Structure formats: C-alpha cells, structure tokens
Amino acid sequence: MNANLRDLFLSTFFAVVLGIVASASLLLFLGKNPIAAYTLLATSIIRDSYTIADIFVKATPLILTGLAFALPFKASLFNIGAQGQFYIGALAASAVSLALGERLPGLPGILLVIVAAMVAGGLWGAFIGWVKAKFNSNEFLISMMSTYVALAVMNYFLRTALMEAKHEYPQTDTFAPRLWLPTIFEGTRLHAGFILAVLFALFTWVLLYRTDLGYRIRVVGHNPTAARLSGIEASRIYISTFFLAGALAALAGVTETNGVQHMLVQGFNPTLGAEGIGIAILANANPIGIIFAAILFGALKVGGNVMGQMSGIPASIIEIMEGFVMIFVILSYFVRNFLATRRAKRVLQKSLAV
C-alpha cells in the first residue's frame, strides 16, 4: 500500500514535470527561452500575497465544477454540462441578490443566495437525470446541449429583468456589499467561497464513501445490472446524482458572482466547465484530489496571466501546458498499474523461490 502511494505521488509529480517540459519545447519554437519563461512564471506566482491568494480564488470554482463532473462520473454518468449549471447558479444567485438588496442582514442573505442558486442549478441538472431515467436519453449530449440553453437563458435575463439600471451593457448592477462573500485575508481577493468549495469536496467524499446513497451511486456506476437486480432503482440515482452535480456547479456560480465580480456579466468564465472535467480526470475523480488539482490549475492560470502581461509570451501556452499535464497524468495511471503488477509478481516469485 505504501509503495502504491509512493507511486501515486511520484508518477503524478513526473507527469506534471513532463507536461511542463513538453510545453517548454513549444516556447523554443517561439524563440523564447523556456527557462527564463518558467522562472518568470514561478516568481510571478509568488510575487506577493495578493497573487498567491488569487491562485485560490481561481481554484475555488474549479473545485466545484470538477466535483460536478466527478460525482456523476462515479455513477458512470457524464456531466458535460457543468458550464450551464454554473450559469444557472450564477443567474439565480444574481437574481436573489438583487431582489434582496439590503433587506436581510449579511449571513442569512448569503445563505439564502447559496440555497437558491444550488436548488436552481440542482433542478437544472436533475432534468438531465430525469430525461435519462425516463427516456434513456444520452446524458452526455443532453448535458452538453443544456449549456447552450443555460447561456441563452442567462443572456435573456441580462437583457431584460436583470439588466443594469443604465441599460447600457448586458450585465447587472453591483450587489449590495453585505451579500458579497466575506474576504478571508485582508488586502487580497480570497473570499469565503474557497472554504465552501473545500467543505463541499469533503462533503462529496463523505457522500460517496460513507453514505448509503453514495454506495448506491457507485454500485450503479460499476454494475447497473447487479444494481437493478438488487432492487436499486438506477433512475432515482440518475436524478439525485445529477441534482447534486448541478447544485455543486451552481455553487461555483455563487462564488464567482458574490465572491469575485459582485455582479453578473454576460458570458463570463466560459471555460470553467471544461476545465472542471480536466481537473476531475487529473484527480481520478477523487474529491480530495480535485482540491489539489484545482489549485494546480489555479496557479497555472494566475502565472499564465502574469507571464503573458510581462514577457510577451502568449497566455495560451498555459492552456497547452494544462493539456500536456492532463495527458501525462492519464498516462501515469497505466504506468502505476504496470508497476503495481510487477511488484506483486516479484513478491510471488520470491515466495516461490524459497
């Protein structure tokens, strides 16, 4: 078990290093010195506490969209629609925040916003599970397409009911400051949403591995036939899993609107859903691993932005790097499997020789 754990850390570490090295080769094509670029990347991330804190700000929604993919994945379901569920959550959070204004004190207000967003996103997600359960439709396609519907719904409201008082841009007014997620560290943008995201990652882990619902989610995921023969109704699992996934992605909407922008802007953060999938894969869909994978991606994002501003290197090199890292992490599963088999064989051979 120790050897397996060691393999896990070593192989993931090497996968990340290989991903960085592979993207360095692309910098060479641009005639840039990769060592200088990476030095800049490393130093820019840890330049000041504001930048460091920003890593966690960026990681916050990624943890949640990562979980939104990982949880259904444990039931062998593909939730490609975290982006849409995120938008629905952001929309609901904004609507409630604007409606509340100054009417409620901070904490109950924020809780109301969170609950409303999670229920809205959850229902949006549950619909995907419901059509799968009812009509056996392909949840991959439905969830993917639902993102475009969600985007259209958000745009509609940004042009109508929720549009700013000036009626100039498709965005809302700024929320009442008491409904902003409180800042954890003075002088940074890091808000309480990060703590919420980590708590929900822990919650997801407990749900999956310590509750009977999570147990049934995994049973349906691994063997739907045996599940059905055991009286477990897969249709209910589909609906509840997608509800939870939608709620998690919607919470990312809250952390972005009420934690970072304090308003809703049309088409903001358009890649959170896709990055969530990458993070979930990077973490092998383990809720705890997702926290760390999201922080890694957050660091790359922050570093990429700073690097792009300072050295003339296109910030997209960071996305390429993310892609390479993911590929190498996936490959590392096979390496680990091979190593574990070989180790077990060695033990067996030794016992035979004696």
Added chain:
Amino acid sequence: MDSPYLELRDVTKLFAKVVANRHVSFSIQSGEVVALLGENGAGKSTIMKILYGLYHADSGEILINGVARKIASPKDAMALGIAMIQQHFSLVPAHSVTENIILGNASGRINLAAYQKQVRELATEYGFDIDPAALVRDLPVGVQQKVEILKALFQKARLLIMDEPTAVLTPQEAVKLMAFVRRFATAGHSVVFITHKLKEVMAVADRIIVMRNGEVHGDLLRASTDEKELSTLMIGRELPPLPKELAIPASAKEMLRLDGVSIRDAHGGCGLEEVSFAIREGEIFGIAGVSGNGQQELCEAICGFRPLASGSISLDGRDLARLGIRDRIGLGIGYVPADRQKDGLVMELSLAENMILKSSYDAKWKQWRLLDRPRIAQYANSKIQAYSIKAPGPDAVVKELSGGNQQKLVVAREVDNGTRLLIFDQPTRGLDLGAIDYVHKAILAERAKGKGVLCISTELSEIFALSDRIAVLYKGVIQGIFKKTELTTEKIGLLMAGYAIDAEIPNMTKESAK
C-alpha cells in the same frame, strides 16, 4: 524417437497475485486427443491461452516439431496451425456464418458466394448441418459452437484446443461432438480437450493430463487409468459424501406457486410458456435443462426483474404481481444468479460492500445517516469465516477473489436475504469440487431450516444430488415434473433435448396441486 508435434517445457505464468502455472511440461503428438483435466482454477485454460498467444509465459518455452517458437498473439498461433475455441464464443452475432468464418482471413474485395460454397463443402465434409448464409444470432448455442469449429478448420488448424466445449450442449449433442473430435484426430490432427468432467475424458481422450493448482499432477494413458484414479489426482483428496436427505413432512406448507406463467421475449430469446409449479417449505425443486431454455427468465420473473405476459406468482399466498424487486427481496427471496460477475456482484467494490448490495436501504447498516462501516465489516468477517472464503479481509476487492470464493460470497449474502425462498441458478458453475461440495451443503442446510429452494442447473449430477422433485425445462416449456426416483439420466437427457415421453409424463398441474 521423433520429436512430438508440440511440446511445452517448464512453462510458468504468474498473474499479479496468483501463480497460474508452475513448471508445466507436457507434449502433444500428432493424431492424439489429449484431455486437460482439472478443477476450475487449476490452470488448464491459462496454459492453453499461453499456447494460443493470448497470455505470455513468464518463463519456459514452446516447441513445435522440435523447434522453439515464440507465440506472441493468436495470429502467430494460427499461423502455426493452432486454433482455440473459447468458452465464450467470439462470433459476431449480426453476421452470417460465412462472414464469421472468413473474418480475419479475407481481405480486399470479398467474393462471398465462393466463400459460402467453400464453407458449405467444409461443413459437409465433417458432417455439420449448417446453413452458411444463416445469421449467427439466429443459431442455437450448439450450432454456434460448430461455427467456431468450422472457423478453425477453415484456417487449416492442426491443433484444436477446446475449452469446456460440452458445457453448452445437450448430452446428445455432446456425443456428436466427441465423434467429431475422434474423426478429426484420425486425420492426423491433434485435439486438446479442456474439461473437468471425468466421463468425457474417459470417452474421448487418448491421453490425460491432470492439473491441480497450476501444476501437472499426472500424465496418463486412458487405457491404463480409471475414473477413480483421475478424480483422486484431480482433487487431491476424497470428498465426503453429502449428508443424508431429509424427508419433507406431509404437513409442509406450499410457499411459492407459479400458475400459467408466460413471458414474451422481444429479443427472440427464449421466453416462458405456461409454466406452473409449486414449491413447499423445506423442498428443493430442481430444474434441469440445457442453458438458455428459459432458466434465467424464470428466475428473473420470480425476482420481479421481468414482467409477466400472463399467469401469476405468489409467495406464502401473497400475489407478487404488484411488488417490485426491492419489495420481493423484503419478502425474503434470495437469488444466486447464474452469472455472478454480471448479475450478482460489483467486482470493483470490496467484499464488505458487496455483502450489503441488496440491503443497502436497511437501517441496520446505518448510524446517524452514515454507513456503519465497522458493523458491515464485522458482518462480512463473520461470513468470511462461516463460509471459509479465502480473502485477505473484508476490504479485499471482489475482483481479486477466485471464482469459487466469489460464489461463496454471493451464496452467503443470498442465504441471509432469502429468509423464505432461495433461488439458485447454476450455483456451482465454474467452481472447483471443494467449493461445489461447500455450496451443496449450504443449500441442504437451508432446506433443513424449512426454506423453499428452487435449484436450476445444467449439471444433471447436481440436480440429482440435491432435488426432491425435478422439472425439465425446454424452450420455455416444462416438459414434466418428476420425483427424483422416477427419472434416469437417459430419460432426462431426452426430455432436455425436447423429446416427450408421452405416457410417462404425469399431469403437472395435478402434481403441483397435491
């Protein structure tokens, strides 16, 4: 002396956690039928899969006509004239017989008519009655096997390896297969016949290689051995006889009752046709038949997995029609499915997690909304001990257990779930004799507690050893219900093949009404 056609020298194969083969050496001559005899898990299939290039040996070598050869893939094996017919056929159901046979052996523009003629000639030559244009999915399993054999013949195989070929056949079909095997060998070819059935070995083999625990434990000529010696070599110990049967008291209540149960199968598979019988408390009701004649449908109908087209099922006088699967589990129906890996277990989860598969809704496993893991582990541990399941512990992943231990796990769970009725479909398929004995004893013990038992098996010896009454199922129709003493192997063999023994079949509705 000439070198033998094929020789294995010192072959060792390790899987991650088990030794599959250990220093296995034997040879196969041309024109010889070699039986590879051993319990399941003895390493028979593994050694043959190495020969066929599906697995790679960790050490040792393979010689063909005295020359060491490397067989890296089935393609290499076929090029050397080695063909293997797997337990699970590798045919494309939506393709015709001919298309399946030429698969991988034809390329470019295919003249299907010419191939069809070739296949027909080949089939006639070996006395197979097959339509080369028929779609494989429309063929019964026995005929599909012939397609597999034809495929091997088409590739000009010199060595034919058959993995448990008679498992899917009626006794009559099996006899025909044996005749083919003899004939193929007479032409100077070789056959390896993997089996654990002693009778077949004595009927068909020239030489018998006995394997146990991955090693060769005997290499004997048929003429100089007998079934007793072989069984001792195979098991390594004597099996204690099953405990004496109990008489069912006349007062025993009727518990499960099926009245005119019919099932329509949309997929053209076998449904059920007007099936009626009743099981009393403390009775083992055996159902014999070749697999695929409606056995699984019958089990699934009782468990609530399949809707009935007509008829009714009741347990303890309660009509089950409106009850779902979970309700029926709650009434005390336990079900050990034929395919434990597909229907009965979640292979990726732990032993303990599999123990609560059917009772995960039950409050007894929960403490404050969370799973009471220590309690579940304790429960699993008690079953590991009670059933002597060989496993590192309750957290062991089921995938890593042997087939016999997986089956014991399912039996242990279902015996607890099924407080009233136990349904066993092929309870000992793929198990070694030790595990078979264990499962049989468990079934008898549950009967002694007064549970009703429905025992479905394709193994006649199992049906005869356990059942109080026996029904024969053929194409979804019950051919008759008999007391054990009324039947002989010949008679049941005929019934299983669909022949009616008119005068002797008692009226089954009368029988069940008693």
